[in-house]
Amino acid sequence: MAIKKSERTRQRIVESANRLFYRQGFHNTSFTDVVAASGVPRGNIYYYFKTKDEILLAAIDYRLERIKVMLEGWSDTYRTPLERLHRFIALLDDTAEALTQFGCPMGSLNAELGKANRALQHHAAQLFALFEDWLTDQFAELGYAGRARELALRLISIGQGISMLTHVHHDADWLRSERRRLRRWLDQLAEGDESCL
Amino acid sequence: MAIKKSERTRQRIVESANRLFYRQGFHNTSFTDVVAASGVPRGNIYYYFKTKDEILLAAIDYRLERIKVMLEGWSDTYRTPLERLHRFIALLDDTAEALTQFGCPMGSLNAELGKANRALQHHAAQLFALFEDWLTDQFAELGYAGRARELALRLISIGQGISMLTHVHHDADWLRSERRRLRRWLDQLAEGDESCL
DNA sequence: GTCTATAATACGATAGAC
């Protein structure tokens, strides 16, 4: 019972902090912001986390866990690699509004940490690794075993570029048009048309 | 003479700050950092700039000016739009090491400001606009008048994606292989092969 | 385990001598 409540409090801190780190950036989010958003008093937060960096580490772990669950869910729900790859691309739609306002959660976090704290950035890079591994599996199943990772990296790279420009110009319409193009690219690839590789 | 020295001091501040903002990020760069890097005493910096935001604004203006000069130089040096577009792609090589360590200067700045200060981000978006306009001209000259801006945005988007993943993985080799791909894409486009559009 | 009060520090910004 005591442990359960303790876990819930810790979770509230992590979720609030994670949300703020995404929307405001890590350096631009103060301890007081986390206190206000989570409703957990200052001292109590320090009971769970010694430093702000530890909160970020927990937030990254939280994201890693959620992505794992999401990808496993996709693997269970969709049978063909093509369907799964299309589900990945559909992420651009699911999160269109947030992408426009705040950019890609993975990309913006890595960009920020890459300048200030390479150790933490290295941990945040695992977020990319999860997608890369999963996409590599899908492209391999699709019949591109030899170049599966190459294609996985390319797809993520394209998604990062789209996210960046969408955020820079606050233009969700452009996001949607590029997403449509990406779907066509994938369909052509599935049909064995390698001209776009 | 007095004015000249004044201008030089101001310029030293802007250049030092700009460098730090790129390498460490804006929020992660303190006033003291700028003092140390520029060698200009604190109070003197405040003589030229009232706030830290004003320094950033000046740094963005400095970048805008440098990009303008660079693009005009390219327009003068290279006669065909294809050569000019190749020169743009070659930026990925010129700046490979910095891209790997710190990411794209335009992209990372916009990503950071987009979370903290939308007004400043809007100003930083002009950095992208310069490249977009120039690339649009080149694609139009190349014969893609109707879709020149679309192609310009796509090329920048792809470059942003490449920069992001290069930075995330600290992998300059991958950067070079993607750059080679990009060059082939451009050559095909110049030959009228629109299959990759 | 929870919460408040507060310490310690780093920051952006100012005042004023030169």
Add this chain to the structure above:
DNA sequence: GTCTATCGTATTATAGAC
């Protein structure tokens, strides 16, 4: 126009009562 000393504030972090 230059530079030093310092202010006020916001920040991370701690101490200690409950």
